[in-house]
Amino acid sequence: MTLTERWHRAVRGAGATADDAPVDAAGADLLARWREPHRHYHTTDHLAAMLSIVDGYGGSDPVRLATWYHDAVYDPRAPGDANERASAALARSVLTDLGVPDAAEVERLVLLTAGHTVDPGDPDGALLCDADLAILAATPGTTTPTREPSAASTPTSPTSRFAPPEQPSSATY
Numbered sequence: 001m002t003l004t005e006r007w008h009r010a011v012r013g014a015g016a017t018a019d020d021a022p023v024d025a026a027g028a029d030l031l032a033r034w035r036e037p038h039r040h041y042h043t044t045d046h047l048a049a050m051l052s053i054v055d056g057y058g059g060s061d062p063v064r065l066a067t068w069y070h071d072a073v074y075d076p077r078a079p080g081d082a083n084e085r086a087s088a089a090l091a092r093s094v095l096t097d098l099g100v101p102d103a104a105e106v107e108r109l110v111l112l113t114a115g116h117t118v119d120p121g122d123p124d125g126a127l128l129c130d131a132d133l134a135i136l137a138a139t140p141g142t143t144t145p146t147r148e149p150s151a152a153s154t155p156t157s158p159t160s161r162f163a164p165p166e167q168p169s170s171a172t173y
Contacts, residue, residue, distance in 0.1 A: 003031060003044060006051055010064035014106075017099030026094050033072050042071040053131040062102045063124045065095065066109035070132060081114035 069091035
């Protein structure tokens with residue numbers, strides 16, 4: 001299944017009432033965001049990997065949509081949780097326009113990815129955060145398609161454990 005097909009399945013499964021044209025446009029906008037040239041880890045590879053985890057655990061459509069939106073806004077120079085807050089606001093705005101009844105729940109889930117702290121009894125939040133952090137539990141020696149840990153792609157994060165920014169990362173997991 002292509003990413004476009006996965007987008008349609010998630011947004012329609014979540015109850016979107018909008019016609020196909022705005023649904024298509026929203027999906028195309030998201031894919032363009034995930035393909036921005038300044039991204040190193042937060043790419044369509046990361047998105048696809050997360051969606052596979054969410055699907056593998058029988059995640060709900062709001063969790064799938066939160067996966068799509070969790071890094072939709074990505075500025076490596078943004079301070080703190082600015083990217084997550086902007087991504088959550090984008091999710092609520094677009095999904096509300098598409099007629100998704102659970103737009104506020106998707107926004108809440110996206111905000112959880114700022115600190116990956118989930119309350120007990122929140123299986124949707126736990127699944128989203130676990131899927132986002134799954135690479136950290138990968139078997140040593142396993143390489144990701146991007147071959148770069150998320151901290152290395154975030155200049156504001158400590159990178160002492162990773163290759164210097166001017167050198168390509170050769171990190172393996």
